[in-house]
Amino acid sequence: xxxKLAGIVVFMVGLLLFYGVSNVDDFPGWGDxxxxxxxxxxxxxxITDTIKDSEVPNMVTAVLADYRGYDxxxxxxxIFIAGIAIFAVVRVSRNNSPVCGGNKDDEPDLIITTTCRLxxxxxxxxxxxxLAHGHSSPGGGFQGGVIMGASFILVAVAWDLDTALGRFSxxxxxxxxxxxxxxxxxxxxxxxxxxxxxxxxxxxxxLLPGVESPEMARYYGMLGVEVxxxxxxxxxxxxxxxxxxxxxxxxxGL
Amino acid sequence: MSEHxxxxxxxxxxxxxxxxxxxxxxxKSVAYPITIAGLIAALYFCLQxxxxxxxxxxHAISYFLGGWNATDFPRGIGIEYRVDMxxxxxxxxxxxxxxxxxxFSKRFVPKETPDREPQYYTLxxxxxxxxxxxxxxxxxxNLYVLIEVASLTGYALIxxxxxxxxxxxxxxxxxxxxxxxxxxxxxxxxxxKTGSLNMIGIHDVLLENGLHGxxxxxxxxxxxxxxxxxxxxxxxxxxxxPNAYSRAPxxxxxxxxxxxxxxxxxxxxxxxxxxxxxxxVYGELAWSGPMVWIAIVAIxxxxxxxxxxxxxxxxxxxxIIAEVGYMVGGAxxxxxxxxxxxxxxYAIAPGLLGTSYHIVSDxxxxxxxxxxxxAMINKTGSGRLEDMKGLFRRSPVTMACFIVGALAMIGVxxxxxxxxxxxxxxxxxxxxxxxxxxxxLVSSLINxxxxxxxxxxxxxxxxxxxxxTHDHSEEHHQEETVKVDxxxxxxxxxxxxxxxxxxxxxxxxxxxxxxxxLFLNSVSMGGGE
Numbered sequence: 130x131x132x133k134l135a136g137i138v139v140f141m142v143g144l145l146l147f148y149g150v151s152n153v154d155d156f157p158g159w160g161d162x163x164x165x166x167x168x169x170x171x172x173x174x175x176i177t178d179t180i181k182d183s184e185v186p187n188m189v190t191a192v193l194a195d196y197r198g199y200d201x202x203x204x205x206x207x208i209f210i211a212g213i214a215i216f217a218v219v220r221v222s223r224n225n226s227p228v229c230g231g232n233k234d235d236e237p238d239l240i241i242t243t244t245c246r247l248x249x250x251x252x253x254x255x256x257x258x259x260l261a262h263g264h265s266s267p268g269g270g271f272q273g274g275v276i277m278g279a280s281f282i283l284v285a286v287a288w289d290l291d292t293a294l295g296r297f298s299x300x301x302x303x304x305x306x307x308x309x310x311x312x313x314x315x316x317x318x319x320x321x322x323x324x325x326x327x328x329x330x331x332x333x334x335x336l337l338p339g340v341e342s343p344e345m346a347r348y349y350g351m352l353g354v355e356v357x358x359x360x361x362x363x364x365x366x367x368x369x370x371x372x373x374x375x376x377x378x379x380x381x382g383l
Numbered sequence: 384m385s386e387h388x389x390x391x392x393x394x395x396x397x398x399x400x401x402x403x404x405x406x407x408x409x410x411k412s413v414a415y416p417i418t419i420a421g422l423i424a425a426l427y428f429c430l431q432x433x434x435x436x437x438x439x440x441x442h443a444i445s446y447f448l449g450g451w452n453a454t455d456f457p458r459g460i461g462i463e464y465r466v467d468m469x470x471x472x473x474x475x476x477x478x479x480x481x482x483x484x485x486x487f488s489k490r491f492v493p494k495e496t497p498d499r500e501p502q503y504y505t506l507x508x509x510x511x512x513x514x515x516x517x518x519x520x521x522x523x524x525n526l527y528v529l530i531e532v533a534s535l536t537g538y539a540l541i542x543x544x545x546x547x548x549x550x551x552x553x554x555x556x557x558x559x560x561x562x563x564x565x566x567x568x569x570x571x572x573x574x575x576k577t578g579s580l581n582m583i584g585i586h587d588v589l590l591e592n593g594l595h596g597x598x599x600x601x602x603x604x605x606x607x608x609x610x611x612x613x614x615x616x617x618x619x620x621x622x623x624x625p626n627a628y629s630r631a632p633x634x635x636x637x638x639x640x641x642x643x644x645x646x647x648x649x650x651x652x653x654x655x656x657x658x659x660x661x662x663x664v665y666g667e668l669a670w671s672g673p674m675v676w677i678a679i680v681a682i683x684x685x686x687x688x689x690x691x692x693x694x695x696x697x698x699x700x701x702x703i704i705a706e707v708g709y710m711v712g713g714a715x716x717x718x719x720x721x722x723x724x725x726x727x728x729y730a731i732a733p734g735l736l737g738t739s740y741h742i743v744s745d746x747x748x749x750x751x752x753x754x755x756x757x758a759m760i761n762k763t764g765s766g767r768l769e770d771m772k773g774l775f776r777r778s779p780v781t782m783a784c785f786i787v788g789a790l791a792m793i794g795v796x797x798x799x800x801x802x803x804x805x806x807x808x809x810x811x812x813x814x815x816x817x818x819x820x821x822x823x824l825v826s827s828l829i830n831x832x833x834x835x836x837x838x839x840x841x842x843x844x845x846x847x848x849x850x851x852t853h854d855h856s857e858e859h860h861q862e863e864t865v866k867v868d869x870x871x872x873x874x875x876x877x878x879x880x881x882x883x884x885x886x887x888x889x890x891x892x893x894x895x896x897x898x899x900x901l902f903l904n905s906v907s908m909g910g911g912e
Contacts, residue, residue: 149602169578170457199448214539217502329450
C-alpha cells in the first residue's frame with residue numbers, strides 16, 4: 130500500500146518536472162545565451178567586471194568567495210556542523226564500549242605503508258596547489274580540503290587510526306575546524322574594523338602588508354578565506370572518517 | 384557600529400558557537416556562560432535593528448554583505464539583508480525564545496547529554512544563528528544555506544537524546560532533506576527564468592517580463608511550497624514532527640518547538656508576499672478555496688490527534704500541527720474578487736495580519752507550554768498525564784505558568800492566543816470563509832478539553848474510577864503530607880518570563896499589530912517598489 134502510494138507520488142513529481150521543461154517556448158534551451166540566467170545584468174556584470182573588481186581570472190571563484198562569500202562562509206559552517214553533529218551523536222568514551230575491528234597484532238603491510246609514505250606528501254602538496262590555484266583554475270578551499278583530508282584518511286587506512294591520530298589528534302581536528310571559521314569570519318570582521326560592510330575585503334589593503342590596491346586586497350582576501358575553508362574541510366573529513374569507521378570510539382578502526 | 388547590527392546579530396551567536404567548540408575542548412563548564420552571553424548579544428543587536436527599522440522612513444533597511452550595494456552595482460550581485468517590520472519582529476522573537484530556552488537548559492543538558500555540553504551548546508547556538516539568518520536574508524539561495532544550517536543542527540540536537548530520539552531524528556532527516564531539496568530545485572527553476580536570486584530582484588523580473596503565466600514559474604512555485612510545507616509540518620506532510628519533537632532532549636524541545644515551524648511559516652509568507660508577490664499568489668493562482676480547506680483539515684486533525692495522547696509533550700506536539708494549520712489557512716484567506724478591485728493587500732487577504740501576529744504569539748505560548756511541561760516532568764519524572772497528580776500542591780508556580788500557556792492555547796483574553804484567534808476569525812469573516820472560523824472555534828474547544836484534562840489530574844490529584852478504595856486512602860494520606868516542592872530558580876525564572884511574554888504579547892497586541900500593518904501596507908501590489 131505505502132509502496133504504491135510512494136510510486137504514485139514519485140510519478141506525479143516526475144510529471145511535474147516534465148511539465149516544467151516540456152514547454153519549449155517557456156523553458157530556456159541548454160546553454161542558450163539569451164536565456165534569462167545568462168543574459169541578465171548580473172551574469173553580464175560577472176563576465177565583464179570580475180577581473181576589474183578583484184584581479185581574479187576565475188570568475189567562479191570570485192562569485193563563490195567574494196560576491197557571494199557570505200553563502201560560502203555558511204557552507205563552511207555547515208561542514209563544521211556536520212563534524213560537530215557526528216561527534217555529538219556517535220562519540221562514545223573509550224572505556225565502556227566493546228572493541229570492534231582492528232587487531233593490534235597485525236603488522237601493517239610493508240608494500241602498502243611504503244607506497245603511502247611516498248604518496249602522502251604528494252597528495253598534500255597537490256592539495257595546497259588546488260587551494261592556491263583556485264583563483265585561476267578550478268579548485269579552492271573545499272576541493273583542496275577534501276584532498277588534504279584524504280591524505281590523513283589514507284594514513285589511517287594503511288596503518289591504523291591511532292597512527293593517524295598521532296599526527297592529527299581528535300582535539301586538534303575539532304580545534305582546526307573551528308579555527309577555519311574564525312579565519313573566514315575574521316576577514317569579514319577586519320573589513321568591519323575599517324568601517325566597511327562585513328566581508329568587504331577591499332578595505333583590508335590597509336591591513337595587509339605589501340598589498341597596494343583594493344583589487345589586490347580582494348584577491349588575497351579570497352585566498353585567505355579559502356585557507357579558512359580548507360582548515361575546516363580537512364579536519365571535518367578526517368573527523369567524520371575516524372568517528373564513523375570506529376563507531377565513535379576513535380581508536381582501532383578498520 | 385549600529386549600522387552593522389543586522390550582521391552582528393548573526394555573528395554574535397556564530398562566534399559564541401565556535402568559542403564553545405574550541406574552549407569546550409579544555410573547559411566543559413564554559414559552554415553555558417558563553418551561550419548565554421552570545422544570545423544576550425544577539426538579542427541586543429536584534430532590538431537595535433528593530434529600533435533602526437522603526438526609525439527609518441520606509442520602515443525597511445538593507446545591509447549589503449561584502450559592500451555589493453544596489454546603488455553602484457546591479458541589485459543581487461552580492462547578498463542582501465533586508466529588514467522590514469515583519470522580520471524585525473520575528474528576529475526579536477527568535478533571540479528572546481532562544482535566550483529563555485538556553486537559560487532553561489542549565490539543569491537538563493548536563494543530565495541528558497553528559498560530557499557533551501560544549502557540542503550541545505555549539506549546535507544550539509548555530510540553530511539560533513540559522514533561524515535568524517533564514518529570517519533576515521533577502522536572498523533566495525542564502526535562505527537555502529541557512530535552512531541547511533538550521534536543519535542540520537536541529538537533527539543533531541534531537542538525535543543527541545535517547546535511542547528512540549535517534550530513530551525519530553532519522554525520519555526527520557529524511558523528510559527534512561526532501562523538503563530542502565524541493566526548495567532548492569524550485570529556486571533553480573526561478574533562477575533559470577529570472578536570472579536573479581535576490582528576492583526583490585526575482586519579484587521585479589517576474590513582473591517586468593510578464594512571467595506570471597509561465598509553466599516554469601508555476602513548477603517553481605509548487606516545488607518551493609511543497610518543500611516549505613514539509614519544513615513547517617503542514618498537515619499531510621507533518622508525520623515526522625510528533626516523534627522528533629517529543630523524544631528530543633528537553634532543552635532541544637524547548638527551542639525547536641517554538642521556533643522552527645514558526646520561522647518556516649515566516650519564510651512561506653516571505654515567499655508569498657515578496658518573492659512571488661500577492662499579484663501572483665492571490666491573483667494568478669488564487670488557490671484560496673482548496674488551501675483553506677486543507678488548513679481546516681490540518682487544524683482538526685492536529686487537535687483530534689492531540690486528544691488521543693496520554694503523554695504531555697506528545698500532546699503538545701500535535702497542537703503545533705494544528706497551530707500551523709491556523710497560520711497557513713490565515714495566509715490564504717482571500718476576499719472574493721478583491722484583487723480585481725485593486726484594493727490594498729489588507730482588504731484582499733484579511734487573514735495575513737492574523738497569520739503574522741500568530742507567528743509571534745504562537746512562539747510565545749509554545750515556549751511557555753514546553754518549558755512548563757519540562758518543568759512538570761522534572762518534578763514527576765514522567766510525561767504521562769496520570770503522573771501529574773497533585774502537582775498543583777507540590778509546584779504551584781510551575782502550574783500557574785502552565786495554566787497561562789494553556790489559557791493562551793485555548794484563546795482566553797488577555798493572553799496572546801485570544802488576540803491571534805480574534806484577528807484570524809475576523810479575517811475569516813471578512814473573506815466570507817465561515818468554515819475556517821468554525822474550525823478555529825472547534826479547535827479552541829478541543830484545546831479546552833485537553834488542558835482541563837491535564838489540570839484535572841494535577842489539581843484533583845486522582846481519578847476516582849481508576850483508584851481502588853485501598854489506593855484511595857493511601858493517596859489521601861500522601862496528599863496531606865505533600866509539601867511544596869517547587870522547581871529551582873534556574874527553571875522557574877525562564878518559565879515565569881515566558882508566561883509574562885504570553886501575557887505581554889497579548890496586552891501589547893495593538894502595537895504589534897500596528898507594526899505588522901506597516902509591513903503589510905508596504906508590500907508592493909503590482910506596481911514595483
